[in-house]
Amino acid sequence: MTTRTYASPRRAQGAAETRRAILRAALDVFEDKGYTAASLAEIAAKAQVSLNTIYVSVGKKPQLLLAIFEEATSDADIDSTLAGVESEDSPLRIIAHIAHGTRVIFERHSWALGELYDNAATSEEFTQTIAASEAQYRARLGVAAARVAALHAPLDAGRASDVLWFYFGFRPWRELRKLSWSWDDAEMWLSQQAASALL
Numbered sequence: 001m002t003t004r005t006y007a008s009p010r011r012a013q014g015a016a017e018t019r020r021a022i023l024r025a026a027l028d029v030f031e032d033k034g035y036t037a038a039s040l041a042e043i044a045a046k047a048q049v050s051l052n053t054i055y056v057s058v059g060k061k062p063q064l065l066l067a068i069f070e071e072a073t074s075d076a077d078i079d080s081t082l083a084g085v086e087s088e089d090s091p092l093r094i095i096a097h098i099a100h101g102t103r104v105i106f107e108r109h110s111w112a113l114g115e116l117y118d119n120a121a122t123s124e125e126f127t128q129t130i131a132a133s134e135a136q137y138r139a140r141l142g143v144a145a146a147r148v149a150a151l152h153a154p155l156d157a158g159r160a161s162d163v164l165w166f167y168f169g170f171r172p173w174r175e176l177r178k179l180s181w182s183w184d185d186a187e188m189w190l191s192q193q194a195a196s197a198l199l
Contacts, residue, residue, distance in 0.1 A: 019057045022047045023071065026064040027112065035065060035115050062123055069116045072109035073133045077101060078140065085144045091152045091199055095164075098144055099191035102168045107183050113170055138165055152199060160198055167194040 025047035029038045040061060044051050058064050081101030088094045106113065120126045138161065145160035166172070167190045176186040 015057065018047075018049065018053065019067075022049060022054055022057055023064065023067055026058075027068055030065070030068075030115065031111050035061070035119055062125060065112070065116060065119070066125065066129055068112045069129065069133070072105070072112050073136070075105050075109065077104050077108075081105075082140060082143060085147055088147070089151065091148045092195055094144060094148050094151075095195045095198065096191050098141070098164060098168055099187050099194070103173070103183055103187040106170060106173045110174070110177070114174060117170070117174075134169070137169070141165055141168065148198060155198060163194060163197045167197070 022043065026038075026043045029043045029046055032038075033042065038061070040051055040054055043064070044054055047054070049057075054064075058067055078101070081097065081104075084097050084101070085094050088097060116126055116130060120130055141164040142157070142161040145164050146157045148164075149155045149157035149160050172190060173186060176189070177183075181189075
């Protein structure tokens with residue numbers, strides 16, 4: 001006689017809510033103390049859960065940071081930016097749309113993205129996650145580049161993709177922010193530079 005495993009929807013919902021609470025608490029503590037100095041005990045207290053609950057729900061500190069990073073890379077505004085690109089018929093407006101869309105994502109998740117990049121050397125898993133997310137992001141930019149190239153012959157789609165990555169990857173935004181540029185100024189300048197390089 002085979003036994004059947006019963007999955008309670010309410011239990012699954014509770015587990016998902018607990019995980020979200022843990023990740024919110026982890027982000028708050030990491031931002032306040034820094035990833036290296038933050039402790040799991042502080043995160044558990046902030047989330048009002050036990051240490052064991054954190055281990056079971058997410059894992060240790062590296063897994064917490066990775067989970068926060070993965071939430072950033074699956075932000076719903078990424079898909080809405082791509083949808084906006086596909087409906088545009090002006091290369092200039094497409095570039096401006098990409099500039100604004102990436103600005104929104106990077107501004108919202110700048111801490112998580114920066115912290116993972118800063119700690120990449122401490123974990124092979126961090127390095128692999130960054131490489132995978134960059135490959136995924138470049139593929140998304142490739143879709144936009146193909147649209148720009150189709151509307152602006154004889155622009156090469158591959159070269160256009162490289163240019164979009166050069167101007168709209170995470171690092172250019174971060175460097176300008178380190179130089180005390182406002183998000184508005186960075187968005188305008190990067191958009192202008194990308195347009196000048198492509199059109």
